[in-house]
Structure formats: C-alpha cells, structure tokens
Amino acid sequence: MGAAVRVRGLVKKFGNFTAVNGLTFDIEEGEIFGLLGPNGSGKSTTLLIIATVYKPTAGDVEVYGHSVTKRPDEVRKLVGIAFQDPKALWVDNPYELLVWHAMVVGYGLLDARRAVREIMEELEIWEHRGKLFSELSGGTRKKVEIAKLFLQKPKVSIFDEPTAQLDVTTKHRVWEMIRALKDEGRTVIVATNDMTEAERLSDRVGIIYKGSLRALGSPAELKDRIPAGDVLELRVDGALGEHVISALARALGTEKLNVSNGTLKAYVNRGEEKAAIAIETLSRLGVRVRSISIKEPTLDDVFFYFTGAQLGEGK
Ligand SMILES: Nc1ncnc2c1ncn2[C@@H]1O[C@H](COP(=O)(O)OP(=O)(O)OP(=O)(O)O)[C@@H](O)[C@H]1O
Ligand SMILES: [Mg+2]
Numbered sequence: 453m454g455a456a457v458r459v460r461g462l463v464k465k466f467g468n469f470t471a472v473n474g475l476t477f478d479i480e481e482g483e484i485f486g487l488l489g490p491n492g493s494g495k496s497t498t499l500l501i502i503a504t505v506y507k508p509t510a511g512d513v514e515v516y517g518h519s520v521t522k523r524p525d526e527v528r529k530l531v532g533i534a535f536q537d538p539k540a541l542w543v544d545n546p547y548e549l550l551v552w553h554a555m556v557v558g559y560g561l562l563d564a565r566r567a568v569r570e571i572m573e574e575l576e577i578w579e580h581r582g583k584l585f586s587e588l589s590g591g592t593r594k595k596v597e598i599a600k601l602f603l604q605k606p607k608v609s610i611f612d613e614p615t616a617q618l619d620v621t622t623k624h625r626v627w628e629m630i631r632a633l634k635d636e637g638r639t640v641i642v643a644t645n646d647m648t649e650a651e652r653l654s655d656r657v658g659i660i661y662k663g664s665l666r667a668l669g670s671p672a673e674l675k676d677r678i679p680a681g682d683v684l685e686l687r688v689d690g691a692l693g694e695h696v697i698s699a700l701a702r703a704l705g706t707e708k709l710n711v712s713n714g715t716l717k718a719y720v721n722r723g724e725e726k727a728a729i730a731i732e733t734l735s736r737l738g739v740r741v742r743s744i745s746i747k748e749p750t751l752d753d754v755f756f757y758f759t760g761a762q763l764g765e766g767k
Contacts, residue, residue, distance in 0.1 A: 456481040456608055456639040457502060461511035464497050464663075471497045473663035474511070479608075479641060484634050486654030487643040490759055494663040495643040496536050499610050502641070503533040515608060532557075532606035536613050536643070538597035546588070546596045547572070547581035550603065557604040571599045574629070576622070591617040602629055609633055610641045615649060627652055647751040657751075659758045666758040674754045680708055681749035681757075682723030686716045686730060689740040696737050703733040723748060 455478035464472040472494040479485045487495050500506045502513050504524040512519050518526035544552065547568060554564035572578040575595045580588060588596070594617045601609045611630065615623040630653060633640050644650050650657055651671050659667040659674075667674055675681060684704075692711050700718065701709050704726050708719035720726040723746035734741050749757075 454481055455479060456516060457641070458514040459498070459502075459511075460513070462498065462501065462508055462513060463510040464494070464501060464506060465509045471663055472501070472508075475660070475663070475665055476511075477658055477665060477668055479639060480656075481639055482634065482637055483655040484630065484640040484642060484653050486650040486657035487641060487660065488645070488647075488650055488657050488755060489660040491645070493660045493759075495660065496612055497663075498660070499533060499612050499641065499643055502527075502608075503531050503610055504528055505533070530607045531610065532601050532604045532608070533610040534598040534601050534612060534614060536616075538593050545582050545584060546577065546592075550596065550599055553600050554603045557606075559603075567603055568599075571602050574602075574625070575599055591619065591622070594618060595622070598626065602633075605633065605636070605638065608639045608641065610643075612643045613645065614642060615644075615646065623649070647755060651751045659755065661759045667754070671751055671754070674758070675749045675751075676722060678721075678749050678753060678757045680706060680719035680721060681753060682720050682726070683747040684718040684720055684723055684727055684730060685745045685747070686718070686734070687714055687742040687744075688716065688734065689742060692716060692739070696734070696739055699737060700730060700733055703729050 457479040459475050459477050462472055462475040463470065475498060487498065489495050497506065501508050501520060502515065504520050504527050508521060512521055515527045515530050520527050550568040550572070551564045554568055555561065559567060569578065572581060577592055577595045580592050585593065598611060598614050601611065614630070615626050618626060627649070630640055630642065642653055654671060656668065656670050657674065658665055667677070697709060697711065701707060704718050704720050706718055706720050710717050718730065727744055727746055731741055731744065
C-alpha cells in the first residue's frame with residue numbers, strides 16, 4: 453500500500469506569523485495516523501489544508517495523487533473532516549443537518565434518514581435530534597460533528613480532537629467506530645492532545661512543535677527513541693558488590709544505575725532485551741535474581757521528550 457496523503461514542504465503563514473513551517477511526511481493508505489503537538493503547534497491548520505479549507509502559503513499536499521492547490525475538487529471527493537470547533541451557522545436541527553449532509557455525500561432521502569437515525573442512536577444523540585444547535589451541550593454538538601464522517605465514510609477521514617469533550621463511555625465507543633473505518637480499509641487522521649487516545653488508535657504518530665515535525669513513527673518506535681527511557685528494576689539476594697554493578701553497567705551499556713535496599717534500577721533502551729542480558733550477567737557472576745520488572749515510557753514521556761513542552765503550553 454502506498455501513501456494516501458503526501459505532505460511536501462508545507463508552509464502556512466497568517467500575516468507574519470508562521471503556523472506551519474515546512475512539514476514533509478506521508479500518511480499511508482489504511483492507517484490511523486495521530487497528529488500530536490502542544491496547543492497552537494499547527495495541527496488544525498495542517499488538517500484544514502489537507503481538507504482544502506485553507507490554501508498553503510508554500511509547498512503542497514497530495515491526496516491520492518491530487519494536489520490540494522491544483523485539484524481541490526478532486527481532493528474534496530476523497531476527504532472528509534470533523535472540525536475541532538463545530539459551528540452551525542444555520543438554524544437546522546441536528547437531524548436535518550445530518551440528513552442534508554448525508555444527501556450531499558450521495559445518499560438517497562430514505563437511506564439518509566435511516567443511516568442518520570442509526571448513527572445518532574449509536575452516539576446516543578437521537579433524543580436531541582429536534583433541538584436547536586444553541587440548545588445542545590458542547591459534547592452533543594461534537595457528536596453531531598463527528599457523526600458526519602461516520603455517515604460519509606470518505607477514503608480519508610480527518611478528526612480534529614474527536615473526543616475532547618466526550619464522556620469516557622462515549623470516548624470508547626467513538627474509538628471503536630474510528631477503528632471500524634480503518635478495518636474497512638479507510639485512512640484516518642486524528643489530531644489529539646490525549647495521549648491515551650493517540651496510543652489506543654494510532655498506527656503511527658507525527659509530533660509537531662511550532663509548525664515543524666519533531667518525530668514520526670509508531671508509538672513503540674518513538675518510545676524506543678527516548679534515550680534510557682525504560683527502567684529495569686531488579687531485586688537480588690544478598691548485597692551487590694562494586695564489581696557486579698560495573699559488570700552490569702558494561703553489559704547493559706548504561707551509566708545510569710543505582711542501588712538501594714537490595715533493588716537495582718537501570719535506565720536503558722529496549723528494556724526487554726536488556727532484562728535478559730541482566731539476568732544472564734548476574735547469574736554468570738553467581739548473583740541470584742529474585743524479581744525483575746520493566747517500566748516502559750508512556751506516550752506522555754515521548755511527547756515531553758520530543759517537544760520539551762508541557763501539554764497546554766503555547767496559548
Ligand atoms: N485563521 C487564523 N488566523 C491567524 N492565526 C491563526 C489562524 N488559525 C490559526 N492561527 C494560529 O496558528 C497557530 C496554530 O494554530 P492551530 O489551530 O493549527 O494549532 P493546534 O495545534 O490545532 O492547537 P490546539 O491544540 O489548540 O487545537 C496558532 O498560533 C494560532 O493562533
Ligand atoms: Mg487544533
């Protein structure tokens with residue numbers, strides 16, 4: 453499978469301010485791609501360019517070979533987006549809006565009505581179908597917005613922070629619905645600040661910071677790229693002599709070792725391989741290992757490492 457979306461040298465300026473600063477990466481066909489980055493790092497701007505809402509200042513994006521600058525109409529046939537801040541400027545209620553949307557993307561009236569009811573029931577917003585938008589809670593408004601993509605099922609679905617306002621139960625349901633799009637062979641892009649969401653959904657993630665790409669890869673690959681990100685914890689019988697500790701440090705290839713109360717902690721990469729090496733080394737030196745555990749970094753740690761920022765910084 454090739455790339456569904458190719459982002460090449462993408463730049464977006466608002467006046468003098470550069471929101472996207474030369475992004476280049478591919479989103480593979482059939483994957484769920486997570487776009488991560490602190491507030492204001494350019495996630496939504498990038499997604500809005502892929503969806504042809506904004507024009508790039510420089511560079512280009514191709515969706516299945518169609519350029520967003522040269523063939524936006526072709527791109528629009530392939531891409532759908534659920535906006536971060538849904539705005540309904542007209543007075544239709546959610547039901548009418550979704551039926552209208554379904555018909556725009558190709559449903560006949562009866563099918564549209566049936567499909568809209570199904571999706572609204574699945575997202576538990578059927579009871580709100582006749583309300584005015586101004587009467588809806590933030591979470592309900594968001595559900596109406598993402599319902600559009602589950603109706604449309606475009607080849608490339610773009611969700612901008614799909615579950616930011618949703619309760620835990622609904623979050624899990626939406627994650628399942630997003631995975632179902634992938635299982636049907638579609639490509640999904642999800643911008644999120646929620647590392648649990650990113651980890652549960654993404655085959656690969658791209659981390660951007662101030663409009664530039666900082667890291668790209670599967671969550672597991674990125675965890676491995678944090679120097680000494682894994683913590684090996686070993687409990688042994690008896691005291692650990694200096695020679696044992698220095699032999700371990702050599703075998704594990706780390707300087708970062710400390711011992712207290714019969715517990716040795718080693719900060720390493722690829723913890724699972726190193727655990728085997730540690731056991732082997734210690735048994736060769738006649739030290740009995742009582743227990744060993746590996747603590748891997750979380751995606752939060754990955755995020756901090758590659759952005760050097762706390763979530764929420766920048767606004
Ligand atoms: N229409 C606009 N006009 C001027 N500046 C804008 C516009 N849209 C975005 N920006 C600026 O560009 C930067 C990137 O914004 P963007 O919305 O892409 O960030 P984001 O990564 O989606 O952030 P968040 O996590 O808060 O959603 C921000 O500094 C923002 O203020
Ligand atoms: Mg955003």
